Amino acid sequence: MDALGTARVALVVAFTLLGLFFTFVSMTGVLRLPDVYSRAHTASQADTLGAGFGLAAVALAIGWEAAGVKSVLLLFFIFVTNPTAAHAIARAAFEEGTVPWTEGDERR
Amino acid sequence: MADTDAGSDATDGEATGDKAGDRDDPSDGAERGSPSAPTGGLVVPVEPTPTLRATIAYAVEAAIDDGFSTIHLVEIASWRDGDPGSDDRASAAERVLERAEAWANSDLDDSDDIDGERPAVTVATELIGADEYLFGPDDYVRVLAAYAEEHGADAVLLDPEYTPVGNTTLLQPLEFALSNTSLTVETAPVTRPTRRERLRSEATGKRFVAMFGFSLAFYLLLGDPLYWFDWVTGIATAAIVSITLSRVSIDVEPAVPRTPMRVLRGVIYVPVLLFEIVKANVEVARVILDPRLPIEPTMNRVRVIVGSGLPLMTIANSITLTPGTLTVRARDSDLYVHSLIPSARDGLFDGSLERWTRFVYYGRASARLPTPRERDDCAILQGPDATEELPIAAADGGESPADDEGDDSAVEPDDEDHEDQEAAEVTDA
Numbered sequence: 001m002d003a004l005g006t007a008r009v010a011l012v013v014a015f016t017l018l019g020l021f022f023t024f025v026s027m028t029g030v031l032r033l034p035d036v037y038s039r040a041h042t043a044s045q046a047d048t049l050g051a052g053f054g055l056a057a058v059a060l061a062i063g064w065e066a067a068g069v070k071s072v073l074l075l076f077f078i079f080v081t082n083p084t085a086a087h088a089i090a091r092a093a094f095e096e097g098t099v100p101w102t103e104g105d106e107r108r
Numbered sequence: 109m110a111d112t113d114a115g116s117d118a119t120d121g122e123a124t125g126d127k128a129g130d131r132d133d134p135s136d137g138a139e140r141g142s143p144s145a146p147t148g149g150l151v152v153p154v155e156p157t158p159t160l161r162a163t164i165a166y167a168v169e170a171a172i173d174d175g176f177s178t179i180h181l182v183e184i185a186s187w188r189d190g191d192p193g194s195d196d197r198a199s200a201a202e203r204v205l206e207r208a209e210a211w212a213n214s215d216l217d218d219s220d221d222i223d224g225e226r227p228a229v230t231v232a233t234e235l236i237g238a239d240e241y242l243f244g245p246d247d248y249v250r251v252l253a254a255y256a257e258e259h260g261a262d263a264v265l266l267d268p269e270y271t272p273v274g275n276t277t278l279l280q281p282l283e284f285a286l287s288n289t290s291l292t293v294e295t296a297p298v299t300r301p302t303r304r305e306r307l308r309s310e311a312t313g314k315r316f317v318a319m320f321g322f323s324l325a326f327y328l329l330l331g332d333p334l335y336w337f338d339w340v341t342g343i344a345t346a347a348i349v350s351i352t353l354s355r356v357s358i359d360v361e362p363a364v365p366r367t368p369m370r371v372l373r374g375v376i377y378v379p380v381l382l383f384e385i386v387k388a389n390v391e392v393a394r395v396i397l398d399p400r401l402p403i404e405p406t407m408n409r410v411r412v413i414v415g416s417g418l419p420l421m422t423i424a425n426s427i428t429l430t431p432g433t434l435t436v437r438a439r440d441s442d443l444y445v446h447s448l449i450p451s452a453r454d455g456l457f458d459g460s461l462e463r464w465t466r467f468v469y470y471g472r473a474s475a476r477l478p479t480p481r482e483r484d485d486c487a488i489l490q491g492p493d494a495t496e497e498l499p500i501a502a503a504d505g506g507e508s509p510a511d512d513e514g515d516d517s518a519v520e521p522d523d524e525d526h527e528d529q530e531a532a533e534v535t536d537a
Contacts, residue, residue: 022389029396037434037446038405042396045431049389070330083428083435090436090446099498100407100446102490 012057019053026050035101036093040086047082051075149178149232149261151252151291156204157269162298164208167265168215170294171229178230180261181208184248185238188415192471193366198235205233232259243416243440245281253289263292318362319354320346360417373468380464384430388452392431395449404491407436407498408445408453411485412462413477414469416440423465427456444489444499453488457481 022045029042055075062068152167154160164181171179183201187194212231219227237251252264264286286293323346331338395403414420424435427445432452437444447453459479467475480486487496 022393025393025396029392032396032401033403035405037407037436038403038448041431041434041446041448042392044428044434045389045392048385048429048431073329079429080425083425086428087424087435090434094436094444100405100490102406103404 008060012061015053015057015060019050019057022046022053023050034105036098037090037100040090044082044086047078051078148176148263149180149256149259150174150176151180151182151256151259151261151264152208153248153252153264153266153270154181154183154204154208154233155267155270157267159267159269159296159298160204160208161211163265163267163296164211165215166296166298168212168219168229170265172216172219172227174263176229176263178232178259178261179212180255180259181205181212181231181233182252182255183233183235184242184251185235186242187238188241188413189238191415191474194238198238201235205235209233241413241415241441245285247440248282249285249289252286253291256291262290263294266293266295268295268298313354314362315354315358316350318367319350319358323349369471370469373471377464377468381426381429381461384426384461388430388432388455391451392448403448404450405446405448406453406488406490406494408447408456409442409487409489409496410445410456410459410480411442411483412459412465412480413441413485414462414465419465419469422468423461426461426465430455430461457486 026042026046029045030039033039033042052075055071055078059068059071059075062071150167150171152163157163167179170176183205185198185201187197189198209231216226216229216231234255236255237248242248242251256262256264266283270282283293283295324342327342327345328338331342333339395401412420412423414423420438420441424438424443427433427443428435430452432448433456434446434448435443436446445456447456457480459481462480463475463477466477477483488494489496489498
């Protein structure tokens with residue numbers, strides 16, 4: 001394998017690991033954070049950078065082909081739909097009258 | 109423009125207009141019959157609609173019958189001074205006002221059959237509301253009511269086709285919001301021209317072409333552009349999509365060079381946003397992985413200066429995409445944003461996303477503006493630094509959200525001053 005191919009494989013591995021890392025952070029956040037609003041922050045993290053790096057790795061591994069282009073498009077749609085979903089959840093909680101957690105409150 | 113823009117929903121507009129007329133008639137009749145006829149002014153919001161001519165004629169008649177001293181023809185600006193193209197839109201609005209004024213004056217001249225001379229009714233015109241972005245009917249009514257108060261007018265006559273935003277039927281919510289003021293409201297009982305031609309012009313409009321092209325290009329990108337069958341299914345799909353959605357998805361008529369420039373600036377914005385996302389992600393990851401979990405979540409309010417529709421969606425979505433800030437509620441231009449850590453909140457109050465959004469939609473010159481912090485357009489709603497009440501029905505309270513909202517809009521002007529004052533104090537401290 002030539003140097004360029006090696007660099008590409010290294011980058012694919014790096015992106016995959018970064019994606020895994022941010023997904024892990026997101027999961028930790030969902031478990032540790034105290035209320036629905038703060039969890040919504042970190043849940044969207046899994047989508048933005050977790051899935052983002054994952055799809056970037058896929059696009060890089062596949063290369064300039066139809067499937068690679070589609071994975072970039074997928075990324076675009078995740079970036080449009082993810083905040084919309086997070087907003088919908090938070091707004092629903094807000095309209096239900098859920099007061100956001102502040103320092104000193106109990107975990108919910 | 110006027111032809112395609114007025115009244116998106118044919119049957120709906122017709123039904124509401126008639127209903128409103130019926131409902132308003134009895135009260136109006138009673139008032140008209142009373143000896144103490146109003147002596148103030150009659151405000152007529154003006155837009156270039158097909159029924160504008162008839163509405164003006166009716167306004168003149170009503171003014172003579174009810175003894176209004178002045179007919180105020182006002183055009184409410186849906187743009188903000190300083191936007192690119194705002195001068196053109198203002199001068200177009202002035203032309204509409206001039207024409208409406210000429211119609212009103214000629215009607216007044218013609219109506220001398222009572223005692224041989226022109227009735228003592230004057231016609232005034234004005235363009236209002238261009239100093240801010242107006243979002244919903246409440247904003248329009250606020251501007252109208254302020255104008256009416258300033259000029260001693262006590263009644264409003266609505267053109268049944270009046271749709272200041274361009275693509276949505278605003279008449280019914282406008283009537284509703286007006287009913288909360290002391291103004292007398294009436295919808296002019298004028299007949300509308302048939303809508304058949306409008307449907308055709310919709311189908312050939314620029315929005316349709318833009319939507320069709322975009323859908324087809326996307327379909328072929330996913331399919332195979334060299335395979336004839338994908339072209340057939342793609343054209344069919346794109347046609348269905350554009351017929352049903354072109355007026356929903358695209359709220360402003362595409363124009364050259366504005367639209368391509370917006371797309372281009374949007375492309376510049378993408379890497380900026382990606383960088384912000386990565387930066388914020390790292391910060392939030394550090395907080396979450398910290399064993400002490402040093403979070404300080406608060407709810408905040410920030411008033412952004414971007415137009416309604418797509419620009420507002422862009423900024424709200426960008427805020428949510430950036431970890432650490434989450435748009436919870438958008439009430440007109442007030443965004444209620446939950447922040448996880450103080451640094452994310454500071455970033456929000458520094459307004460870099462707002463400036464970038466303005467850059468994408470209005471160009472570089474419009475991107476230079478003071479930060480929300482400098483404008484006092486932001487507030488913390490929770491915690492020790494809170495400067496404002498959390499606009500939430502208390503968990504134990506039985507207040508319905510609907511009531512809450514109604515109250516909010518009614519007391520908004522007072523509330524605002526109060527907020528600004530408090531915010532100012534905090535920045536001083």
